[in-house]
Amino acid sequence: LYGDDNALDQTIRSLHSQINGMLLYQWSLGDEIVTVGAESRKWFRNHRDEADLCDLVLVARYYSLLGTASEKALPALAKMPAFLKLQLDFSAEESEGFIAESKAEVAAVESMLGSI
Incomplete structure (x- = not known):
């Protein structure tokens, strides 16, 4: 991914929902908020x-x-x-x-x- 901006952008887009869900879970914001981030x-x-x-x-x-x-x-x-x-x-x-x-x-x- 290093040096390939398009591949990096595509990877970030594909992992966006998973990352949101994990962050919100780690911050203990509750299941409903975690679901919003993930889905x-x-x-x-x-x-x-x-x-x-x-x-x-x-x-x-x-x-x-x-x-x-x-x-x-x-x-x-x-x-x-x-x-x-x-x-x-x-x-x-x-x-x-x-x-x-x-x-x-x-x-x-x-x-x-x-x-x-």
Whole structure:
């Protein structure tokens, strides 16, 4: 890995979740936080019937990636077990529509502020 930045970067990416989980465990932050560190990049994580903190973090992470270069690699929200388990009061299509609408509103406000 020494001298090969691409290989080092790939290794870090592949071990990211394991390292997160181990660090959080060593810091004695509790099982739920350790799970978030270890599994919050697994879009199709389906651990048990009820939602947990990791499910919430997965959905929040999903929304945080919308509008970024990473958005193209995101799965369909309606196919994510975490989204389904949280039983939110809106569908995946409604939430994606809301985000698209909000982006347009934010862009309009930014445009107005830019002209001041």
